[in-house]
Amino acid sequence: MLELPGGIRRVTFPLPNPPGHVHSYLLPGRTGWIVVDTGLGLPDLAERWRSVLLRLGGRTEAVVITHFHPDHVGGSADLAALTGAPVYQGDVDYEQCQQVWGSRDWERKTAAWLALHGVPGPVAEAIRLAGAAYRRFVRYARHPLPLREGERVDRWEVVALPGHADGHLGLVRDGVLVAGDHLLLGITPAVGLWPDARPDPLGDYLASLERTASLGLRLALPGHGDPIADPGGRAREIAAHHADRLQATLAALDGRPRTGYEVSLVLFPDADAPMQRRFAVAETLSHLERLVALGQAARAGDGRRVAYTAA
Numbered sequence: 541m542l543e544l545p546g547g548i549r550r551v552t553f554p555l556p557n558p559p560g561h562v563h564s565y566l567l568p569g570r571t572g573w574i575v576v577d578t579g580l581g582l583p584d585l586a587e588r589w590r591s592v593l594l595r596l597g598g599r600t601e602a603v604v605i606t607h608f609h610p611d612h613v614g615g616s617a618d619l620a621a622l623t624g625a626p627v628y629q630g631d632v633d634y635e636q637c638q639q640v641w642g643s644r645d646w647e648r649k650t651a652a653w654l655a656l657h658g659v660p661g662p663v664a665e666a667i668r669l670a671g672a673a674y675r676r677f678v679r680y681a682r683h684p685l686p687l688r689e690g691e692r693v694d695r696w697e698v699v700a701l702p703g704h705a706d707g708h709l710g711l712v713r714d715g716v717l718v719a720g721d722h723l724l725l726g727i728t729p730a731v732g733l734w735p736d737a738r739p740d741p742l743g744d745y746l747a748s749l750e751r752t753a754s755l756g757l758r759l760a761l762p763g764h765g766d767p768i769a770d771p772g773g774r775a776r777e778i779a780a781h782h783a784d785r786l787q788a789t790l791a792a793l794d795g796r797p798r799t800g801y802e803v804s805l806v807l808f809p810d811a812d813a814p815m816q817r818r819f820a821v822a823e824t825l826s827h828l829e830r831l832v833a834l835g836q837a838a839r840a841g842d843g844r845r846v847a848y849t850a851a
């Protein structure tokens with residue numbers, strides 16, 4: 541456990557896949573700890589949390605979820621049971637959480653959608669199976685209290701930071717952002733286009749980065765990796781990275797219609813494992829859709845195949 545300025549504590553849990561770990565933060569509130577994010581629901585997660593809370597002492601006032609990805613929401617039911625504290629989750633985010641983890645249909649739907657974007661059948665099937673393997677590590681709390689932009693949890697203000705997830709939230713107080721996966725050091729947060737999600741996630745994300753740079757932050761506490769001492773500078777760096785990636789995406793297009801899968805092979809030639817290819821295709825599609833929104837690319841589709849050309 542790491543002690544951070546302002547009495548904030550950070551606990552780190554293992555992940556079976558890169559980046560190999562995820563952080564939760566415990567913020568001192570008026571009547572107890574505010575836990576932000578829960579870790580992936582591996583079998584021993586509840587036991588790990590029990591010993592963390594025992595060591596810290598005091599009650600838990602609230603559990604806050606930044607976004608519904610498995611390493612952040614996966615233990616929210618465990619924590620609710622362990623502490624009796626209310627769980628808060630963004631309303632947009634909880635809707636997607638239910639859609640992805642609450643229905644048996646999600647992997648099939650995603651595989652069909654990937655096929656629409658040119659992913660070959662066997663690859664889509666491998667992705668479907670790999671995705672389904674995550675399901676047993678997600679035990680999310682049902683009926684969380686909804687959270688929206690501008691509301692408060694204790695003395696922390698809720699900010700909406702869509703992009704990495706449509707309903708991604710952060711908490712801000714005195715220039716400190718509890719950032720979830722909105723800002724990371726060393727790696728750039730994945731920004732993918734997914735079925736039944738917002739149409740231009742990279743546009744959302746770039747706007748969220750601009751907003752981050754204007755918040756006058758002095759510290760960001762991310763879900764993975766080290767604390768970020770210059771959040772505004774890091775936001776500008778990540779925005780510049782996506783400007784480069786948009787150019788590379790445009791360069792991969794020519795007069796012939798290209799599927800998201802084909803373009804992903806150019807942009808991410810080494811994404812061999814099924815889940816890596818899944819992220820590569822989603823990330824490529826978010827860039828292609830940004831180019832469409834900018835008028836630099838065109839999308840054509842017939843319900844069986846979607847493809848893009850340079851405009």
Ligand SMILES: [Zn+2]
Nearest residue numbers: 609611721763
């Ligand atoms: Zn994460």
